[in-house]
Amino acid sequence: MVRYIVEVENLVSKYGEKVVHKGLNLKIKEGELYAIVGGSGAGKSTLLRELLLLRKVDGGKILFKGKDITKLSQKEIDELKKRIGVMFQFSTMLSSLTVGQNIIYVIKKRYNIDDKTAIDMAKIKLNLVGLNPDVFFMYPSELSGGMRKKASLAVALSTDPDILFLDEPTSGLDPISAEDFDTLVRTLVDTTGITIVQITHDLASLLFTDTVAVISEGLIVYEGNPNGLLNVENKWVKNLTSTLRFRRLLNGK
Amino acid sequence: MFLEIKDRVLYIKDYWTVENYNKIKKQVKVLSKKSFDYVDASELEKLDFYGAYLINNFFKEYEIRNISPSYEKIISMSKEIPQLSKKKSNYLSLIVESVYKKIGDYFQFISFTGEILVDIFRNIKSIEARTLFKELEEGGIKALGIITILSFLIGVVIAYQSSKMLATFGANIFIVDLVSVSLARELSPLIVGIIMAGRSASSFTAEIGLMKVSEEIDFMKTLGISPYACVVFPKILSLVFWLPILITYSLILGILGAMIVSDFTLGVPPNQFFHRLTEVLDFDHYLAGIVKGPIFGLTVALIGVYEGFKVQQKAESVGFSVTKSVVRTLFAIIVIDALFSVVYRWLGI
Numbered sequence: 001m002v003r004y005i006v007e008v009e010n011l012v013s014k015y016g017e018k019v020v021h022k023g024l025n026l027k028i029k030e031g032e033l034y035a036i037v038g039g040s041g042a043g044k045s046t047l048l049r050e051l052l053l054l055r056k057v058d059g060g061k062i063l064f065k066g067k068d069i070t071k072l073s074q075k076e077i078d079e080l081k082k083r084i085g086v087m088f089q090f091s092t093m094l095s096s097l098t099v100g101q102n103i104i105y106v107i108k109k110r111y112n113i114d115d116k117t118a119i120d121m122a123k124i125k126l127n128l129v130g131l132n133p134d135v136f137f138m139y140p141s142e143l144s145g146g147m148r149k150k151a152s153l154a155v156a157l158s159t160d161p162d163i164l165f166l167d168e169p170t171s172g173l174d175p176i177s178a179e180d181f182d183t184l185v186r187t188l189v190d191t192t193g194i195t196i197v198q199i200t201h202d203l204a205s206l207l208f209t210d211t212v213a214v215i216s217e218g219l220i221v222y223e224g225n226p227n228g229l230l231n232v233e234n235k236w237v238k239n240l241t242s243t244l245r246f247r248r249l250l251n252g253k
Numbered sequence: 254m255f256l257e258i259k260d261r262v263l264y265i266k267d268y269w270t271v272e273n274y275n276k277i278k279k280q281v282k283v284l285s286k287k288s289f290d291y292v293d294a295s296e297l298e299k300l301d302f303y304g305a306y307l308i309n310n311f312f313k314e315y316e317i318r319n320i321s322p323s324y325e326k327i328i329s330m331s332k333e334i335p336q337l338s339k340k341k342s343n344y345l346s347l348i349v350e351s352v353y354k355k356i357g358d359y360f361q362f363i364s365f366t367g368e369i370l371v372d373i374f375r376n377i378k379s380i381e382a383r384t385l386f387k388e389l390e391e392g393g394i395k396a397l398g399i400i401t402i403l404s405f406l407i408g409v410v411i412a413y414q415s416s417k418m419l420a421t422f423g424a425n426i427f428i429v430d431l432v433s434v435s436l437a438r439e440l441s442p443l444i445v446g447i448i449m450a451g452r453s454a455s456s457f458t459a460e461i462g463l464m465k466v467s468e469e470i471d472f473m474k475t476l477g478i479s480p481y482a483c484v485v486f487p488k489i490l491s492l493v494f495w496l497p498i499l500i501t502y503s504l505i506l507g508i509l510g511a512m513i514v515s516d517f518t519l520g521v522p523p524n525q526f527f528h529r530l531t532e533v534l535d536f537d538h539y540l541a542g543i544v545k546g547p548i549f550g551l552t553v554a555l556i557g558v559y560e561g562f563k564v565q566q567k568a569e570s571v572g573f574s575v576t577k578s579v580v581r582t583l584f585a586i587i588v589i590d591a592l593f594s595v596v597y598r599w600l601g602i
Contacts, residue, residue, distance in 0.1 A: 111274060111275075113271075113274055113275065121303070121306065123335050124306070126335075127335055133337050133338075137337070141565075141567045141570065159271050160302050160303060190323075191327065192323075
């Protein structure tokens with residue numbers, strides 16, 4: 001039986017008069033790599049903010065492991081937040097702490113784990129994302145873009161969350177680093193069974209995913225295998241798939 | 254229960270995850286290691302890195318049977334804990350290093366000043382009147398409000414504090430000497446200098462720092478526009494122009510505040526106050542204060558701008574630089590003020 005970790009039903013979001021989501025539905029399976037794509041201003045970031053409980057929904061339901069998150073008590077919300085990892089677009093970390101301290105802080109704050117384990121776990125996570133252990137003592141401002149992304153991923157993974165949200169993880173990376181990052185994400189999903197949801201503009205990243213959801217005009221117009229995008233009857237998707245970049249990628253595959 | 258021993262086999266079961274880490278650790282610690290021969294993971298519901306870390310730490314020497322391949326992979330991934338090598342530093346070298354860095358910073362500041370001056374003279378024609386007027390408005394006119402209130406209050410406070418003592422000696426009229434000379438020579442320049450350090454130095458650093466982060470400075474350079482002449486020079490000029498005027502303004506308001514207080518607490522009416530003022534406040538005193546104006550203005554502008562240009566290409570460093578520029582400007586102004594006192598004493602002014 002397929003278990004869904006996140007289910008969004010008839011989601012409606014508005015900014016004043018402007019309606020962003022007009023009854024949007026999507027389902028994210030446990031342990032899959034899920035991508036959300038859409039044009040600029042399609043409401044991807046709004047959706048992410050709603051999934052992260054940073055914004056109240058104006059209608060519809062968001063179910064996390066079968067529970068409606070709009071109806072949770074504050075205590076349940078706090079518990080739920082511990083199970084969610086997130087990496088924002090500009091790889092945000094606490095700038096006054098070193099990378100190591102960032103990871104240790106999150107671990108101790110969330111689960112009150114002893115110092116030695118927290119330090120070892122920080123080293124393990126840095127190793128896992130492929131960073132040199134020296135990064136442990138470095139401040140986020142001392143890192144290059146690619147290292148910063150990886151460090152931020154290590155922070156997001158610090159307490160082994162059930163679901164990880166990545167907002168445009170490969171933006172600003174060179175193609176080789178971007179490919180490394182995509183491979184890393186894929187490996188994480190395959191080995192640890194974590195669910196990863198990424199919002200992306202990077203067409204090459206889509207080929208690594210299990211499911212792609214396309215947001216257009218406030219609705220999900222397609223949800224399924226990335227290869228199925230070619231047969232979708234939607235203007236935006238047609239435009240996307242007819243781009244030269246997309247064609248070349250498919251041919252290359 | 255996360256552990257169970259049956260027929261000398263340790264069954265690990267349930268969720269070996271971060272939520273249960275502390276509970277599992279407690280159970281594992283009291284386990285007698287001789288009571289089982291191997292570990293069986295067939296009843297394990299879920300394993301994450303924390304569970305794997307426990308297995309690596311406590312069951313290292315045991316064989317683990319019936320474990321799913323993905324769990325096995327997690328265990329092997331968390332086995333490798335890299336060693337951290339922290340640089341050991343001794344205190345002497347740290348002190349020497351920081352002193353060396355401080356001295357280097359002063360030399361850098363001097364060379365920066367030289368660079369700016371040369372560049373400004375070379376590009377004097379490209380300075381725009383529009384930016385100059387904008388800076389003149391920002392640097393002076395917008396500062397009038399705060400200077401009005403603070404200068405007035407300083408005058409009130411000095412008069413108020415000294416009134417009691419002067420009244421005891423019956424030296425009521427000498428309030429004028431005390432207030433006017435101290436304001437003219439020391440307090441007005443200092444107050445204006447400090448306000449400018451807080452207002453202008455910080456805003457210069459932030460403005461130029463952000464221009465550096467957003468690569469606007471580099472963009473100007475590639476277009477052949479000199480950022481020193483176009484951005485920095487109007488700022489320097491504005492402060493050098495305004496500070497003497499602002500000091501005069503501050504002096505007038507301070508004396509006004511003292512005049513009002515004297516009338517109420519010492520019974521010195523304004524006409525007497527004014528008469529005495531014309532007798533004691535020589536032009537020399539006024540000049541001794543006003544001369545500090547352009548120098549304070551130059552100091553504030555140069556340090557503010559210098560710290561702005563020192564910003565690295567990261568947004569975080571703007572905040573540090575702004576704090577640094579305010580602290581350094583305040584420091585510089587007070588040191589320069591002290592130097593002036595020494596020089597005046599020496600010259601007998």
